[in-house]
Amino acid sequence: MLSPDVLKKLEAIERRFEELTAQLSDPAVASSGERFRKVSKERASIEATVNALRAYRKLLKDVEDNEALLAEKDPELREMAKEELAQLRPQLDPAEEQLKTYLLPKDPNDEKDVILEIRAGAGGDEAGLFAAELLRAYLRYAERRGWRTEVMDTSAGALGGLKEATVTVSGDAVYSSLKYESGVHRVQRVPATEAQGRIHTSTVTVAVMPEAEDIDVQVNAADIEMDVFRSTGSGGQSVNTTDSAVRLTHKPTGIVVKCQQEKSQLKNRNMAMKMLRAKLYEIEQEKQRSARDAARKSQVGTGDRSEKIRTYNFPQDRLTDHRINYTRHNLPAVMDGDVQDVIDACRTFYAAAALREAARGDASVVAEKRA
Incomplete structure (x- = not known):
């Protein structure tokens, strides 16, 4: 069960959400474009938290109702309640952990647009070719998300590859997703120029920087x-x-x-x-x-560009994110921008790490008070 303090914080967020919802119906707010955008943005930023809280309440109510049915005389009702509880109870802990992550301090850059830099690293022409493919993958991912992209500068390499490219990506909370992409991306495959069929290893560096005003x-x-x-x-x-x-x-x-x-x-x-x-x-x-x-x-790592964060192994059709020990297959889909599962896995991993750190901090505070 969530602690009373956590519930109190979540309920305060819910009240704020309801206030903002009411403000959107206020003619004075609706007639002011700037104020309307500000209220809408704040409301959108806490909507997921409120939805998760309400879903959690419903889950608790369903568990409570089915536990009450266990006292019924009808054996069929009791059996149905047992089956329901077997499905509902395992959902409680993950739901509570998710709600706790919503209370973590937000990265002040999460809502910012980004400047994305891609540079060919070790591996010669093959690194340049993969840099071009990685650029296309990010452009496709941005397209899937409905973000706007603008290529600001490119430096062409041999064989249609790239030495480097700089792109602006604008949209809803771009940095909150793309910040996990900073680092060294390693590719293992047989280059088109390789006559002997040998697997080569090349690298591309990616830097994701929040736009600064x-x-x-x-x-x-x-x-x-x-x-x-x-x-x-x-x-x-x-x-x-x-x-x-x-x-x-x-x-x-x-x-x-x-x-x-x-x-x-x-x-x-x-x-x-x-x-x-x-x-x-x-x-x-x-x-x-x-x-x-x-x-x-x-x-937990920094995610900066000096770290080897990911390997794309084409012979085995496998992507591995080394920071979070996450593996998936279907590299053609990945190179077409289908990477939301990897980004979500990174977000979950780092949120869990932050929760553990927060818990350690809380435990230290309690220990100090007892002392």
Whole structure:
């Protein structure tokens, strides 16, 4: 059973949900676009918690009703109640654990859009080919989720592969899903260029950075050096004819970003600034995580790009996520963006780890009070 404190917190969230629902029917709120969006967003952010709480209450009521039937004289009713309870009781613990996860502190970046970077790693041309395939997989996943994507910069490799690509992904709570993709993705397969049929191992690095606004990170204009150059590759009439592409160098950190997708130099500069802010914000976030969570990172991993997080084994048609010991098959579907099960498994794993950490913290507080 959930503790009274946990139930009290959940019921407070439910009351807030009902207040927000009532506000959406208020003409004063409905007539203000900004206020309506704000109320709608807050309501949507707690709707899953409220639905889970109500489902839990119904589950408790069903268990209680069937337990009452065990006292009936009719043997057929008692037998039916036993069968129902055998199905209902095992659902209680998972439902309670799920509700607890909703009370965990939220990542402040979860609702943000992201900038996704994919780079070919070790493995030569094969790494570049897999980088291109991985980019397509993420674009397909975004399409499945109804998110918007915009390729901001690409650098072509040999044989139709990619050296690197940068994409913005916008939509509902994008970072909350894609943040689990940061790290080293390893592929094992026989390359098309391999005449002997030998399996090669190549790597691709993925970085997922929450988009940062001006209020998140301040960039001093004096610290930025801007270069313009002519775009390369396929594109409109501006390619190779005008200096529309932009390269920004952040002198204090040495970070370099470039954008050449738009015909307008101003648009490319604005996009490059968006990329630069995201990189600087990620650096600051990592500093804070390192200072705050050094102990936890050693237990559950960080998900940063230095870790080998996943292996795509094509000969065995198998994907393995090494952080959570999760395996699935059907790689063609994975490469077509069917990865929601992997992302959900990561979310469940890290939520459980956070719950264990919170429980340890609560136990320490209780021990201190007793002392």
